[in-house]
Amino acid sequence: MVSRLPPGEAFYDVLHRRRDVRAEFTGEPVDDAVLHRILAAAHAAPSVGMSQPWDFVLVRDLATRQRFRDHVLAERAVFADELTGERAETFSRIKVEGILESTLSVVVAYDPERGSPAVLGRHAIADAGLYSVCLAIQNLWLAATAEGLGVGWVSFYREPFLRDLLGMPDRVRPVAWLCLGPVTRLAEVPDLERHGWRDRLPLEAVVHAERYPEEADAATRRIASAERSTSASVVDQFDTDTRR
Amino acid sequence: MVSRLPPGEAFYDVLHRRRDVRAEFTGEPVDDAVLHRILAAAHAAPSVGMSQPWDFVLVRDLATRQRFRDHVLAERAVFADELTGERAETFSRIKVEGILESTLSVVVAYDPERGSPAVLGRHAIADAGLYSVCLAIQNLWLAATAEGLGVGWVSFYREPFLRDLLGMPDRVRPVAWLCLGPVTRLAEVPDLERHGWRDRLPLEAVVHAERYPEEADAATRRIASAERSTSASVVDQFDTDTRR
Numbered sequence: 001m002v003s004r005l006p007p008g009e010a011f012y013d014v015l016h017r018r019r020d021v022r023a024e025f026t027g028e029p030v031d032d033a034v035l036h037r038i039l040a041a042a043h044a045a046p047s048v049g050m051s052q053p054w055d056f057v058l059v060r061d062l063a064t065r066q067r068f069r070d071h072v073l074a075e076r077a078v079f080a081d082e083l084t085g086e087r088a089e090t091f092s093r094i095k096v097e098g099i100l101e102s103t104l105s106v107v108v109a110y111d112p113e114r115g116s117p118a119v120l121g122r123h124a125i126a127d128a129g130l131y132s133v134c135l136a137i138q139n140l141w142l143a144a145t146a147e148g149l150g151v152g153w154v155s156f157y158r159e160p161f162l163r164d165l166l167g168m169p170d171r172v173r174p175v176a177w178l179c180l181g182p183v184t185r186l187a188e189v190p191d192l193e194r195h196g197w198r199d200r201l202p203l204e205a206v207v208h209a210e211r212y213p214e215e216a217d218a219a220t221r222r223i224a225s226a227e228r229s230t231s232a233s234v235v236d237q238f239d240t241d242t243r244r
Numbered sequence: 245m246v247s248r249l250p251p252g253e254a255f256y257d258v259l260h261r262r263r264d265v266r267a268e269f270t271g272e273p274v275d276d277a278v279l280h281r282i283l284a285a286a287h288a289a290p291s292v293g294m295s296q297p298w299d300f301v302l303v304r305d306l307a308t309r310q311r312f313r314d315h316v317l318a319e320r321a322v323f324a325d326e327l328t329g330e331r332a333e334t335f336s337r338i339k340v341e342g343i344l345e346s347t348l349s350v351v352v353a354y355d356p357e358r359g360s361p362a363v364l365g366r367h368a369i370a371d372a373g374l375y376s377v378c379l380a381i382q383n384l385w386l387a388a389t390a391e392g393l394g395v396g397w398v399s400f401y402r403e404p405f406l407r408d409l410l411g412m413p414d415r416v417r418p419v420a421w422l423c424l425g426p427v428t429r430l431a432e433v434p435d436l437e438r439h440g441w442r443d444r445l446p447l448e449a450v451v452h453a454e455r456y457p458e459e460a461d462a463a464t465r466r467i468a469s470a471e472r473s474t475s476a477s478v479v480d481q482f483d484t485d486t487r488r
Binding site (some may be wrong): 011012015016018019022035036037039040041043044045046048049050051052054055056057058059060061070075078079082083087091094096109115119120121122123124125127128130131132134135137138139141142143146153155156157158159166167168169170172175176190192193197199200201203206207209210211212213215 | 255259281302331362402410412452456
């Protein structure tokens with residue numbers, strides 16, 4: 001099999017340039033028309049039974065963002081406490097959010113009652129509606145990338161906290177807090193790879209013919225990935241060399 | 245707010261042309277290089293803690309697909325039994341899968357052990373890994389659209405059946421069965437809208453400022469959507485007029 005670009009070169013370029021942004025937000029304004037295109041892209045996602053079970057709450061209010069950030073920093077500490085040794089040290093260098101530095105936040109929520117009672121295609125898989133919401137998130141992320149903006153998905157939070165913060169009813173599930181806005185650049189290498197937290201798997205490790213791989217293969221795959229983490233300094237060099 | 249196209253015109257065109265395909269598959273072959281680009285696009289998706297917890301099983305074997313299709317048809321009947329009156333009649337006209345007509349199937353699975361024990365960003369939200377798998381699915385879907393192929397997500401199945409069919413271990417969760425291949429066309433209007441099953445919500449109904457909407461608003465929104473279903477014949481006409 002061969003390289004990854006043409007024919008839809010510009011299209012693939014967006015998919016591969018997309019990054020999860022933490023440190024590069026500038027805080028500059030986002031044009032209303034641009035924001036509309038991005039949200040329309042999210043809303044054009046497929047959904048089970050065409051239920052479109054998503055809501056997008058645009059949070060610009062600084063007090064709300066500050067309260068969320070305080071919560072995220074507390075949860076960051078909870079995660080840090082689970083780590084020891086090299087993992088703890090590596091994690092201490094990783095920025096996990098850009099909530100105040102980004103221009104605005106988009107909170108994406110899932111309403112399981114949308115389209116009920118009989119959502120076509122959901123009777124056998126309760127989570128199918130949740131999946132739809134994620135597809136909308138990826139559309140949003142890619143559209144933002146196409147527009148030259150950055151997105152950062154913050155997941156260091158407890159759902160009940162976020163539900164309370166934005167006044168969501170109990171049945172509604174917050175699925176993502178996305179930071180959005182102009183950026184100085186999109187990193188060539190993902191932050192977690194650059195910091196030596198984890199390496200990307202080769203495509204061949206996750207594509208299989210006809211059946212799921214035997215457990216022995218899967219174990220090898222996990223070990224191979226862990227071992228590659230030791231080569232993080234090479235990745236750092238690569239990133240320095242190719243920084244745009 | 246304004247219209248949806250430029251600047252990344254071609255990019256948005258892909259997002260808005262994408263359809264969930266059932267009837268339009270031709271069964272023609274898919275070039276290996278094209279398939280590779282599509283899978284590489286899926287694998288370029290963001291993932292929590294860079295865990296990349298997805299696997300893609302390419303199913304071409306006709307016997308496997310036939311067994312899956314029989315199961316889907318049985319589940320279709322289960323869903324049909326829940327319906328009465330107009331809903332039952334409308335559903336009877338809707339094709340729910342193109343498993344045998346499409347060129348191949350891509351089964352996407354979630355392995356929660358990938359990157360364990362400490363997946364950065366998943367300690368507070370157990371489903372964050374599942375979300376990542378969905379983002380990869382949307383990348384795959386969009387890349388296929390950019391390549392001129394169609395994708396159909398079949399969700400009329402029980403997860404244990406599919407797990408057994410492909411030999412997945414118990415901890416691994418099948419997330420999607422995707423039919424993939426060349427199509428005669430991508431429909432202008434989604435099947436479920438064309439058949440009068442459900443209408444698309446206006447974007448304004450799902451975008452909110454600062455806080456989640458009050459319940460009164462949400463109820464209105466659902467009623468408005470249900471009422472619009474009666475105008476399905478107008479949609480049919482639109483579809484006929486704009487068929488490409």
